[in-house]
Amino acid sequence: MDTTTTFFESFDGTRLALHEVAPETGHGRPVILLHGLFSSAQVNWIKFGTAAQLAAAGFRCLMPDLRAHGQSAAPHGAQAYPTDVLARDAQALVAHLGLDHFDLVGFSLGARTAARSVIAGMAPRRLVLAGMGLEGLAGWNHRMAFFRKVIDGFGTFRHGDPEYLSQQFLKTSGIDRVAVRELLGAMEDTDPAALAAITMPTLVLCGDQDNDNGSADKLAQALPDARRATIPGTHMGCVTRPELGAELVSFLTTSA
Template sequence: MSDITTHHWAASDGVDLVWHETGTGRPLILVHGLFSDAQMNWIKFGHAARLAEAGFRVIMPDLRAHGSSAKPHDPANYPKGVLGSDLSELIAHLGLDDYDLGGFSLGSRTVVQGVGQGLTPRRAILSGMGLEGLMGWEKRHAFFIEAFEKFDATVRGDPHWFAIQFMKSQKVDRVATRLLLESNAGVDEAMLARFTMPTLVLCGADDHDNGSAPALADALSNASYVEIPGTHTTSVTQKSLGEAIATFLTEE
């Protein structure tokens, strides 16, 4: 695949953040999910390579508290809606005014926040996300807080087991990611109403972690729903994820 380059930039609060990039052509920003990073969601399983081959400059930030980006422990670095603000600032830093934008899970929520704050991508991709995961974040938030509390005391069969094992495999900074979770701002109907651009809602057939993806597509004015194999955990490993995004972005 094309070489991956890594770049640093400073957010407005001085936090050192990173983005990874591959390919040339039309800019496409892809945002990873919670406890993950660009490597895990977009690079490892070939999605970035597929999209670079399709003619895109694939730009993949590591969210604050994730990946190669800084993981500050000061609550002041996690104001409400900070991920949406970081995304908007990165796009401004890169000088982009014509681009496509997508995310997986928390990355999709970050895309919604960014569009709610005024971002206007040509096309948008919301993957690994359902309507309830956006409009009813409190329930999902509570689940992850419980996972932190049970981090060293769960056994297989506990509903938090897989989330905790993933956190351990990713060596997450629990202080930083917990502060980040508390920073998540609410999503409202006004934010969803800003999605007038063609939008792909993409989700695993057995992924119900964030509610109904078809219901999310129905709630948007210009969206289509595509189903791929997998659960919330395994759908990002499917070649069909990158294929579906490439097809959506290149269709007439």
């Protein structure tokens, strides 16, 4: 299936890329898919066929490159990264497209962004938090310290170091390290009590070898209306597998 790419201006004028894969009819139920840290819409959703699976099931896949990622702008300076900037970018996307009925899917950083967006008032029909556990939301400061270590020590980590895989992924992505380091500081810990605002049906989805963001079971238990699903793979490996798309299609097409 073909991918179309357009650009829009976010709340502060930052130019963000939006990639779209639609059913052959050209129409479909909108689903916004938010990718992970150091990644892009192309890597997370398009390259390994997840968007194609959703489009084949009748969904219109709307996949932004997050600020400082992919084809989106990567401005320098703290003024470009206010608190919850990614959630504000997501809200700007919904407003730009004029959406009032859509589903929302996030993986890792995208899941954190999706949760923060809903807590701030976004109201998708259904929500998927993938590659995320309770500690990944409530303990962001700990995760931020890890990723800043990866950025600050870029090129020094060797195979076997805890930071090595993230370093290699960052190297492959070619992301602006100055910009993404500033982006990390735009996020805050999420009080578990705030999760009560996430009232829509939610799928908490993780690989069976993925504990990078803490306990997915605890996250599901903390949400008012959540179900839990597991697919094969590590945190970075599970996005390459067809089971990811299959679980998304199953959850998003369930009527009850």
